[in-house]
Amino acid sequence: MSVTRVPEADVLRRQDPEMAEIVLGERERQASTLQLVAAENFTSPAVLAALGSPLANKYAEGYPGSRHHGGCEIVDVAEQIAVERAKALFGAEHANVQAHSGSSAVLAAYAALLRPGDTVLALGLADGGHLTHGSPANFSGRWFDFIPYGVDAETGLIDHEQVRTLARNHRPKAIVCGSIAYPRHLDHAFFREVADETGAYLIADAAHPIGLVAGGAAPSPVPYADIVCATTHKVLRGPRGGMLLCGAGLAERVDRAVYPFTQGGPQMHTVAAKAVAFGEAATPAFTAYAHQVVANARVLAAALEAEGMTVTTGGTDTHLIIADPAPLGVDGRTARGLLSAAGTVLDCCALPHVGGADVTAAHARGLRLGTAAVTTQGMREEEMTRIAALLAAVLRDRIEPRRAREEVRELTLAFPPYPG
Incomplete structure (x- = not known):
């Protein structure tokens, strides 16, 4: 990646020197320190260009061909490209690229499949689960009955027998496989087997490994999960945002869970930047x-x-x-x-x-x-x-x-x- 100058910084320096100093200070911080935060990456200049484009001005509630605002004919194409690239990259029948974040994507997955009070099985927070996997401070822990599974005390690996036993005992409406702090590949086939045995949906929270999946360096959850939730930053190296992947049978439920149920208009500059990142990830x-x-x-x-x-x-x-x-x-x-x-x-x-x-x-x-x-x-x-x-x-x-x-x-x- 290469960039020779940042004309946007010149504009900002003239218009708002105080904020320009903050932006340039953050650029210097990133460039002069070692970035080992697992959830962060450096996007390409092309992704940054899309994020700073006039698409940021467009309100586009709805989906391509069915918007609540006029003048969406160009951003419709941008979103369609993002969707098609995501489907091709991950081998999914359907992709929703409007989610504002990984947490927004998980919220939409729950909204598509669950109702308040339903039982959900997910990795415990102390064992590497995410806030959206049942934290009492999060919507997930307030709206659903989460049963945590854990990892083996000696090996640190997910205790598969515990997962199976808990699923049989509690008969959850959904099982979540995914973590923010589990460094090994997940056995998606095992989770699918347990979900089928107990009549549960399988939700894969692939926020961390999805970039590795795109590059063929990690197994894909797409063939096994009913819904895959992910972020578009981290290893995938795109803009900060979320997406959902699913089969054609759940496409309408997923889309309605994103809009109008959990969020309003998409950020079209971010959607375009996601499309750029998907294109880069296919190389x-x-x-x-x-x-x-x-x-x-x-x-x-x-x-x-x-x-x-x-x-x-x-x-x-x-x-x-x-x-x-x-x-x-x-x-x-x-x-x-x-x-x-x-x-x-x-x-x-x-x-x-x-x-x-x-x-x-x-x-x-x-x-x-x-x-x-x-x-x-x-x-x-x-x-x-x-x-x-x-x-x-x-x-x-x-x-x-x-x-x-x-x-x-x-x-x-x-x-x-x-x-x-």
Whole structure:
């Protein structure tokens, strides 16, 4: 990816210098620090161009050919292209690209299949489940009766026997397979089998792995799930947003659940940017990228273990790494602060079977890292080993923050997110 100048910044600087400083400051932050947040990536200049286009001005409630506002003939084409590209990319019979976020997509999936009070089986929050998988602070936990399944205390892998037993005992209306902190591939065929046995719908929340699916680096949930919910950022490297994939039989229910039930007009500039990202993800270059993301994550996980951290499940199949820094003498929250001061950005997360029922406390114990952004920058296995050594040196207080930042700066200067 390359970009030589940012004329929009010049316009903003003249019109609103205060906000221009904020925008340019964030651009500098992203370019000068290591971005290891698993949910983030760098979009291409083409995706950014679509996001900043005049399509942002258009109100387009409804769907192509059936809008509530006039003048939608051009944005209709943009959405149709996005839909067709998504269907082709993921082998789906139907795609809805209007969801504003991953959470919006999950909400729409529930709205399409469930009614308030229905029982749902999903991965527990302390074991890596998302807020939309039953958090009492979220609509999901307030409107539905969530039964959590978990991971094995020793292996960190999903306890399939527990899933089957809970499904047989509770007969849920839906089973959700998906996580924000599970670094291994999910066995979609197993979840489909359990759903069929107990008469449940299967909802796949593929927000994290969907980009790997697009690049052929992870198994697809599309042939197994009734509805697949996903984001279009993260590894997929598109704009921040959501989408839903399903069979033709549920297409009308899904579309009505998105609009008019859960949201109004779509953001047409974002829809167009999604189309651009889908087109990019269909290329051989993206396939190579997705496989490099996984290769980098595996090397980084092994290097972190070699440096003394404990890596959940002993490694990763994806872009995600869940690590316990306790052997280095710090918890996740403390580690995140130290690493932030050293110019490295990552997240805290829960560690399964650590912290008890207090999910808030549990979320301070571990670290969640991802390799999507640094791989977009061109970093490979050698840089992953270097990053692991740097993280460990900071946490062991073997390197001064100033020197750590200098090393981070050397890396980011050698691998800029937007060369030029």
